[in-house]
Amino acid sequence: MSRFKHLISIDDLDKEDILFILKKAESFESIARGEINSKMLEGKILANLFFEPSTRTRMSFEVAMKRLGGDVINMTAQEASSIAKGETLADTIKVVSKYADVIVLRHPLEGAARFAAENSEVPIINGGDGAGQHPTQTLLDLYTIMKESSLDGIKIALMGDLKYSRTVHSLIRALTLFNTKIYLISPDTLRLPEEFLEGLKNVEIAELDDVINEIDVLYVTRIQKERFPDEEEYKKVAGSYKIDSELLKKAKENLIIMHPLPRIDEIDVSVDKTRHAKYFDQAFYGVPIRMAILSEVLNGVIA
Amino acid sequence: MKQLTISKIKEGTVIDHINAGKALLVLKILGIHSNSTETVSMAMNVPSKKMGKKDIVKVEGKFINEEQLNKIALIAPNATINLIKDYEIQKKFKVVLPEFIEGIIKCPNRNCISNSDEPITSKFRVWFDKNVVAQCYYCRRKVKEISEYIY
Numbered sequence: 001m002s003r004f005k006h007l008i009s010i011d012d013l014d015k016e017d018i019l020f021i022l023k024k025a026e027s028f029e030s031i032a033r034g035e036i037n038s039k040m041l042e043g044k045i046l047a048n049l050f051f052e053p054s055t056r057t058r059m060s061f062e063v064a065m066k067r068l069g070g071d072v073i074n075m076t077a078q079e080a081s082s083i084a085k086g087e088t089l090a091d092t093i094k095v096v097s098k099y100a101d102v103i104v105l106r107h108p109l110e111g112a113a114r115f116a117a118e119n120s121e122v123p124i125i126n127g128g129d130g131a132g133q134h135p136t137q138t139l140l141d142l143y144t145i146m147k148e149s150s151l152d153g154i155k156i157a158l159m160g161d162l163k164y165s166r167t168v169h170s171l172i173r174a175l176t177l178f179n180t181k182i183y184l185i186s187p188d189t190l191r192l193p194e195e196f197l198e199g200l201k202n203v204e205i206a207e208l209d210d211v212i213n214e215i216d217v218l219y220v221t222r223i224q225k226e227r228f229p230d231e232e233e234y235k236k237v238a239g240s241y242k243i244d245s246e247l248l249k250k251a252k253e254n255l256i257i258m259h260p261l262p263r264i265d266e267i268d269v270s271v272d273k274t275r276h277a278k279y280f281d282q283a284f285y286g287v288p289i290r291m292a293i294l295s296e297v298l299n300g301v302i303a
Numbered sequence: 304m305k306q307l308t309i310s311k312i313k314e315g316t317v318i319d320h321i322n323a324g325k326a327l328l329v330l331k332i333l334g335i336h337s338n339s340t341e342t343v344s345m346a347m348n349v350p351s352k353k354m355g356k357k358d359i360v361k362v363e364g365k366f367i368n369e370e371q372l373n374k375i376a377l378i379a380p381n382a383t384i385n386l387i388k389d390y391e392i393q394k395k396f397k398v399v400l401p402e403f404i405e406g407i408i409k410c411p412n413r414n415c416i417s418n419s420d421e422p423i424t425s426k427f428r429v430w431f432d433k434n435v436v437a438q439c440y441y442c443r444r445k446v447k448e449i450s451e452y453i454y
């Protein structure tokens with residue numbers, strides 16, 4: 001029996017579910033790297049329904065499914081936009097759930113995945129719904145922290161756009177399940193909304209300079225130009241939230257730096273070569289995490 | 304102070320202790336509108352010992368079912384229901400806030416799937432935290448000023 005039928009929001013999972021998935025992902029790593037072949041999901045079909053582009057998420061689901069011996073059907077962006085005009089999401093889901101064994105949905109409206117689940121005969125995995133939820137991103141973030149640092153007793157700084165970043169919002173909620181100290185580092189205009197702070201302990205607003213020598217994880221997100229009234233203001237702010245190797249001289253030896261990617265210039269390329277850089281590993285970890293989720297909802301049996 | 308602002312009814316449902324000013328919203332929640340055929344009387348801002356001021360709604364000729372009546376708790380958590388038969392109160396109870404509400408509240412989030420053209424009814428989880436709080440089942444947006452989002 002699966003622990004969950006659909007994966008819509010990280011809030012639907014308790015700590016035990018999360019640890020279960022992270023453990024399971026670990027057992028898939030050598031398959032994810034292509035070192036071992038698997039036929040676990042042979043004969044199963046995944047449908048990627050992306051009503052909004054996200055090449056990375058789509059590709060990593062595709063890789064996860066194929067590495068497990070399953071097959072993938074994709075809806076092109078063009079198809080998506082013509083479907084969106086002519087048919088309700090409810091109907092699209094009803095039809096596609098007759099074709100495929102699992103659906104990954106990315107949609108611009110918040111709550112779309114939960115609504116899709118009500119209309120689907122097969123598991124729905126939320127691949128991002130507007131400013132809402134993106135649970136597989138949160139799980140792969142937690143997995144990266146677990147693998148490259150620790151989920152217990154660490155200090156983590158979240159830096160950049162804390163106001164609009166759903167990645168950050170979900171990660172904060174998930175981290176509160178663990179014994180973590182969280183520092184929030186952002187421009188004044190991009191602070192974490194009050195509602196997320198309600199009832200949170202161990203969260204503190206900070207400056208990077210003050211905490212760089214004590215943190216174990218630095219999670220950097222992109223500051224988007226669109227959030228600023230003019231180019232000049234943007235450049236000034238973005239420039240002061242940039243990570244380079246100079247700054248890292250003050251860091252703990254085992255500090256890890258994460259980023260959901262794509263980056264613009266928040267992290268200087270000179271950082272890539274340092275032992276701190278884990279953002280590309282983080283991208284890889286999306287594969288075993290998605291394998292774990294697919295095998296869970298499809299009741300895959302480890303052969 | 305007169306005992307009864309409105310005359311006695313033989314049979315029907317009396318909704319008492321409605322927060323002052325909310326009687327019209329109570330009618331809305333009960334689905335009573337200008338085309339309805341029920342005989343309905345209403346008193347607004349009448350003096351009350353318990354509440355200072357209150358509204359009262361009386362619907363003649365029918366016992367509105369309890370599930371329907373409990374939705375009133377969204378905007379009038381202290382409302383008392385009196386079911387009247389042969390001019391006497393047959394049953395009296397307080398409304399109980401339901402755990403989920405379908406319809407009635409419109410999600411304030413314009414980007415919420417429940418505000419799209421999809422075949423969908425809004426759904427909110429509701430609870431009491433000093434005031435009634437509702438959270439959209441789909442997008443998780445919280446609504447504190449529920450009265451403003453009753454449709």
Ligand SMILES: Nc1ncnc2c1ncn2[C@@H]1O[C@H](COP(=O)(O)OP(=O)(O)OP(=O)(O)O)[C@@H](O)[C@H]1O
Binds near residue numbers: 312383
């Ligand atoms: N036959 C009736 N027709 C119309 N309204 C009635 C009838 N009988 C009672 N009511 C109304 O029902 C409400 C409750 O009546 P009740 O006699 O129980 O008053 P109460 O003792 O003040 O009750 P409570 O403790 O609920 O305030 C009052 O608003 C009253 O006017």
Ligand SMILES: [Mg+2]
């Ligand atoms: Mg009274």
Ligand SMILES: [Zn+2]
Binds near residue numbers: 411412416440442
């Ligand atoms: Zn909503």
